[in-house]
Amino acid sequence: MFKLHYWVSSCAIPGQLELKFYSTMFISHSVSTDHKDLIHDVAFDHYGKRMATCSSDQFIKVWEMDSENVIDGGWKLSATWKAHSGSVWKVTWAHPEFGQVLASCSFDRTAAVWEEIVSEPNIYAQTGQKHWAKRTTLVDSRTSVMDIKFAPKSMGLLLATCSADGIIRIYEAPDVMNLAQWTLQQEVPCKYQASCISWNPSYTRERRCVKKAFTKIPNSDKKEADERSEFDGSEENPMKFPFHVDKGDKYIVIPEVPMLAVGSDENSSTANSSRVVILHYSSYVRRWHKLDSVPSVADPVHDITFAPRLGRSYDILAVATKDIKLFTICQLIGTTGSSRFEVTPFATLEDHNSTVWRVSWNSVGNVLASSGDDGCVRIWRLNKQTSWKCVGTIKGDGRRLILPEVINGGMALAKH
Amino acid sequence: MPITDFHGNTMDLHSTLFRSLLEMSSVRLEVLWSPVHRDKFITWGTEIFLYETFEKFDEKPKFDDIELSENSGARLLATNSNYHYVKCVDIYPLKGSEILMAIGQANGKVSLTSFGPSSFDRLGVNGMDLIPKHARQCNVVSWCHNDPQLIATGLDRYRSDHCILVWDIRSRTGPTTTAELGLSDMAHSLSWLQDHHKTLVVGMNNKMIKMVDLRDPSKAANSSQTKAVYGVTAAPYSNCMLASYVESQVAIWDIRAFEKPVLSLQQSKPITKVLWCPTRNNLLGSLQRDSKSIHLHYIQQMEELDHSVVERSIKPGVSGQITSFSWHPNDENRLLAITLSGSLTDTYVSERITLNWAQSANIVWTHGQRTLQSVSCTDSIYDLLGDISSVMKRRASRGYGLQVELESNAELVDDEDLKLIWNWLGATRKLSDEGAINSIPKHPGIRSILGIDKTTPISLTMKSELAFVPFSGISCNASAKIYRSEIRDMALKLCNWSFIHNPAQLLKTVETLESAGEITKAAAVAVFGLQLKTAIDLLSVTEHNTVSMALSGYNNDKDSVWRQACTASRLKLQDPYLRAIFAFLTADSDNYNLVLEEEDMAVTDRIAFALSFLSDSKMIEYLIQLTDQLTADGNLAGLILTGMCATSLPLLQQYLDNTGDVQSVATIAMRTFPTPLLECNRSQYWISSYRELLDMWRMWNHRAQFDIQHNSRTSTRPEQQIYVTCNFCGKTLSTNQFSRNKGPFQRAKVSCCPHCRKPQPRCAICLVNMGTPSQSDAVNPNSGTKVNPFNNWYTWCQSCRHGGHSEHISQWFEGHQECPVTGCTCRCLSLDAASGASV
Structure with missing residues (x-):
């Protein structure tokens, strides 16, 4: 795969270290989709084995990973259908425990839920033919529906949409077996036209596989139990309080509250408040509320993504605007027992030097991929607790990878 | 935009002035890609230049080539300076032909010309002039792409003459007009409609856009009143979209609803040009006066004529004001821009990358x-x-984290920290199993051994003996203060440093380290073990022989030259262990801070050093400070200090926050935490996160193995998932009950319900009642399998509830999609999404 290595540039910035980059030729796998117009979104299912693409040609295509297939990067087209009567902006997969379910949203002001079904047996087709059937059309929006996302599975079968008039809608399928029935749980109006939405994926209700952990502590381990309570908050009473209680003003490690972040690409200069809104779910009143402390982003936001948390002690939110902004979100409990969220700027990643279109996390949430108007895909990694570094830049045509020498250069040279 | 007509013949002062104005405006540089050549374009101002582009990747640029972009350059092929008042140019669009330009001039003449001799000479086309009856400025000239022998010209107003002339250049009688439109009108712009044969759209008289079908030119097929009459252009993809502009407004038209524009896009400055991108659906580029950027308008279209627009602007590399641009006819989103000063830039409008x-x-x-x-x-x-x-x-x-022996996990990772910690966990497990350390948690840390975390004052629990031990192997009578006690020895065992007080073992360790290539560490171990001679011998045969020389000069005189020299040059040493050796030997009265702060030294070595040479209070202070530091860094080696107890939670969390390595944290917790700690929320959060990850990777078997080990260490048993009851009496068929009733040695026959004696359902394949073995491979009763093997178990489709022996059913579905039961059309196999996706 590697063809040649050569030093691309070495530039000395006055007063700074000499920066060296070197680039390697490589060929990424290319898939020609046969879409008739621009592709707006690529979505993977839970396992990353299936892919859905949607485009301005109003079609959705579904692809299967077939690792024996060497052409098209192993992706094989399995279904294609005209889904909407306008550009299809986004497409999203539900967790496989709800079946093979997709949702899409479009410029035609609707969102739709699709399910892959096995067709009725007929004499022509011996093998079970699969096709995608429309289960419902969500028509509440009066403007273009800009983004749609399924909630983490532990919340049930929930969908969030946001539309160009700035209304966030949360739908629920009360009966997961019946995908035709969706109730509009809540509408949250926001100031500006919305462009993107993201659930916090870390919220999970199925965390404790050991249920009665606290009732069975033997007396002999009392000391251990005391030590433990220091970190767990033994006064925890889920009925009274939706969060953990911790001593002092510490943050809570374990995610407890469902969250939803919405970005806006409002461009007008008169709009002066933040283009990011975070909603959190209050289980007392069963409503979504806007978080008071929001990340302040004054430029149009094109994409927003929570990082998968997987054991980390805080959440990270990536915002794609004229650069990439990262925020940490953690929940603090004051000494009085009141809880609040603290949103802190984490990093600003500026290497694109242009509008950033999309951001996406790896499955653990410590490496970020972004795409920008400079025609490059950049990979960012958390380096030394707090600083983020660009560890790779891939040209959009997938023919060149540029690595900063300081981190990976020596390694890569040694390796190949 | 011309202000008045211009006649070349008579000129007064006023028109001279006007002409100079015109001259100025005619210098405005224009650029146009050839519609039929991949690599040719023309520019014109006062002269017309033909360029050819090339990829820098393919050929080296020559001296006089111009640079278009990072990857492309252009070289001048030809110049044409015969035409002075060029108003507009279009290139002959027939595929495979050479460049033939139609040049509309200020006097209304349209000249066809090519660069140099060409195939057009033979046809008599080259050098042909299309001359209107009355001279006035030609505003626009356009070849018909569908019928390339037609060329439409749009002229200024002239009383009693037509403003639009459509010429047929290939007619036998020389160039003739096939159609004349717009008597005493004025044409600002015109465009051929793509799919409608011979239909022209014309912007006229500052007040209307007219659509004319040439087959019936007498009346307008469609028209709309508007001031946006400039730059009318038809979209190449859609056959009903048009764009035009006036002042600072871009108008988008749909010919199916021609009464008014479907979109009016107000811009900040007057527009000078609009062009549809020929390679991208509904992308319009527009240029504003005195602007350094090109504005892009992405028109969104819905079937019911609903439109919206997304706008963007791009700055081609050059810094000057752009006077014109042109889209490449074939290359996706490629455009060429020219500035006031004549510099050219070739750019690609990057698409939004998702x-x-x-x-x-x-x-x-x-x-x-x-x-x-x-x-x-x-x-x-x-x-x-x-x-x-x-x-x-x-x-x-590879089964990481699940290996029976804890230290085997170390072999599955490359990371040194992880290797260290798994080996340490394995070693402590052995020590506590052997009873060498007695502590309730299986993996105590140094802190809990020393009792640092206990509430009782440390001074009560620990009293160390102080011994002055002489350095051996050298002549001088120096000695070092060494602290020993029972718990210190136990703690040293945890660091794997118990050899330090035993010269024989020490030598063995030094040899092991030496053969492992860790010479300097071996030397440091020898020095800390006060075997100076060993260290000197060791170093003398390596590249560190100068160090060995320096060492041999050791004396304990506080003010010796040796000491001063060593203190000074110590920092120049690259190796942390060599630095530590000299820091140790030159230390003033038990102040070993320089050794302890040597951060590149392994954590265990530093701890062991502290355990041997620091007094009780100093040691405790150091270990507490070290724990805090390692916890803050998320350094796994800190686990040696904390042990596997509650104090390790923040450390593991910090490591996880730094690296995202939830796997190691979850498995370490699962394997080594004492049960109550394992059941605390945070450990459970890590463990469930890791399980989620395994599920996501479809490594369900690994997850199940993880769960088995996990559940064996927790205090609760997982609940039974499935109960099988008899169809007839509704009582449970659980095999546990049989064995309890009938004794463990006699295997119950379970082909019928033990309560009501009704038979169990039959296997759909072999038609034998369930509970009997599947007969395809007769199980040898002496084979030693105790539980009935999986092959004999029930399995059934969740949808149609037909089933049988799992072996039979899986054999059946190897070749079939449908349920094996007659008359059942359930497609059991294809309902299993997981199996489908894994194929």
Whole structure:
């Protein structure tokens, strides 16, 4: 795969270290989709084995990973259908425990839920033919529906949409077996036209596989139990309080509250408040509320993504605007027992030097991929607790990878 | 935009002035790609230049070539300076032909010309002039792409003459007009409609856009009153979209609803040009006066004539004001811009790249409009990106974290910290199993051994003996203060440093280290063991022989030259262990801070040093401070201090926050935490996160193995998932009950319900009642399998509830999609999404 290595540039910035980059030729796998117009979104299912693409040609295509297939990067087209009567902006997969379910949203002001079904047996087709059937059309929006996302599975079968008039809608399928029935749980109006939405994926209700952990502590381990309570908050009473209680003003490690972040690409200069809104779910009143402390982003936001948390002690939110902004979100409990969220700027990643279109996390949430108007895909990694570094830049045509020498250069040279 | 007509013949003062104005405006540089050549374009101002582009990648640029972009250059092929008042140019659009230009001039003449001799000479086309009856400025000239022998010209107003002339250049009688339109009107712009044969759209008289079908030119097929009459252009993709402009407004038209524009886009400055991108659906580029950027308008279209627009602007590389631009006819989103000063830039309008990172370690992004690019974990390049999840997946597939012996897990990782900690965990497990250390948690840390975390004052629990031990092997009578006690020895065992007080063992350790290549560490161990001679011998045969020389000069005189020299040059040593040796030997009265702060020294070595040479209070202070530091850094070696108890939670959390390595943290917790700690929320959060990850990787078997080990260490048993009851009496068929009733040795016959004696359902394949073995491979009763093997178990379709022996059923579905029961059309196999996706 590697063809040649050569030093691309070495530039000395006055007063700074000499920066060296070197680039390697490589060929990424290319898939020609046969879409008739621009592709707006690529979505993977839970396992990353299936892919859905949607485009301005109003079609959705579904692809299967077939690792024996060497052409098209192993992706094989399995279904294609005209889904909407306008550009299809986004497409999203539900967790496989709800079946093979997709949702899409479009410029035609609707969102739709699709399910892959096995067709009725007929004499022509011996093998079970699969096709995608429309289960419902969500028509509440009066403007273009800009983004749609399924909630983490532990919340049930929930969908969030946001539309160009700035209304966030949360739908629920009360009966997961019946995908035709969706109730509009809540509408949250926001100031500006919305462009993107993201659930916090870390919220999970199925965390404790050991249920009665606290009732069975033997007396002999009392000391251990005391030590433990220091970190767990033994006064925890889920009925009274939706969060953990911790001593002092510490943050809570374990995610407890469902969250939803919405970005806006409002461009007008008169709009002066933040283009990011975070909603959190209050289980007392069963409503979504806007978080008071929001990340302040004054430029149009094109994409927003929570990082998968997987054991980390805080959440990270990536915002794609004229650069990439990262925020940490953690929940603090004051000494009085009141809880609040603290949103802190984490990093600003500026290497694109242009509008950033999309951001996406790896499955653990410590490496970020972004795409920008400079025609490059950049990979960012958390380096030394707090600083983020660009560890790779891939040209959009997938023919060149540029690595900063300081981190990976020596390694890569040694390796190949 | 001309102000008045211009006649070349008579000129007064006023018109001279006007002419000079015109001259100025005619210098405005224009650029146009050839519609039929991939690599040719023309520019014109006062002269017309023909250029050819080339890729820098293919050929080296020559001296006089001009640079268009990072990757492309252009070289001048030809110049034409015969025409002075060029108003507009269009290039003959027939595929495969050479460049033939139609040049509309200020006096209304349209000249056809090519650069140099060409095939057009023979046809008599080259040098042909199309002259209107009355001279006035030609505003626009356009070849018909569908019928390339037609050329339409649009002229200024002239009383009693037509403003639009459509010429047929190939008619036998020389150039003739096939159609004349717009008597005493004025044409500002015109465009041929793409799919409508011989239909022209014309912007006229500052007040209307007219659509004329040439087959019936007498009346307008459609028209609309508007001031946006300039730059009328038809969209190449859609056959009903048009664009035009006036002042600072761009108007988008749909010919199916021609009464008014479907979109009016107000811009900040007056527009000078609008052009549809020929390679992209509904992308319009516009240029504003005195602007350094090109504005792009992405028109969104719905079937019911609903439109919206997304706007963007791009700055081609040059810094000057752009006077014109041209889209490449074939290359996706490529455009060429020219500035006031004549510099050219070739740019690609990058499409919005959408991207996604799949859980299966696969980054996919769009390149251009319709192509996807992907990099997956099977590519060697992927590892350079540092995605820990692919590393974890690889480790998981080798059974990392689940090895019976804790230290075997160390062999499955490359990371030194992880190796260290698994080996340490394995060693402490052995020590506590052997009873060498007695502590309730199986993996105590140094702190809990020393009792630092206990509430009782440390001075009560620990009293160390102080001994002055002389250095051996050298002449001088120096000695070092060494502290010993029972718990210190136990703690040293945890660091694997118990050899320090035993010269024989020490020598053995030094030899082991030496053969492992860790010479300097071996030397440091020897020095800390006060075997100076050993260290000197060791170093003398290596590249560190100068160090060995320096060492041999050791004396304990506080003010000796040796000491001063060593203190000074110590910092120049590269190796942390060599630095530590001199820091130790030159230390003033038990002040070993320089050794203890040597951060490149392994944590265990530093701890062991503190355990041997620091007084009780100093040692405690140091260990507490070290724990805090390692916890803050998330350094796993800190676990040696904390042990596997509650104090290790923040350390593991910090490590996890730093690295994302939830796998190691979850498995370490699962394997080594005492049960109450394992059941605390945070450990459970880590463990469930790791289980989620395993499920996501479809490594369900690994997850199940993880669960088995996990549940064996927790205080609760997992609940039974499935109860089988008899169809007839509704009582449970649980086999546990049989064995209880009938004794453990006699295997119950379970082909019928033990309560009501009704038979169990039959296997759909072999038609034998369930509970009997599947007969395809007769199980040898002496084979030693105790439980009835999986092959004999029930399995059934969740949808149609037909089933049988799992072996029979799986054999059946190897070749079938449908249920084996007659008359049942359930497609059991294809309902299993997981199996389908895994095929």
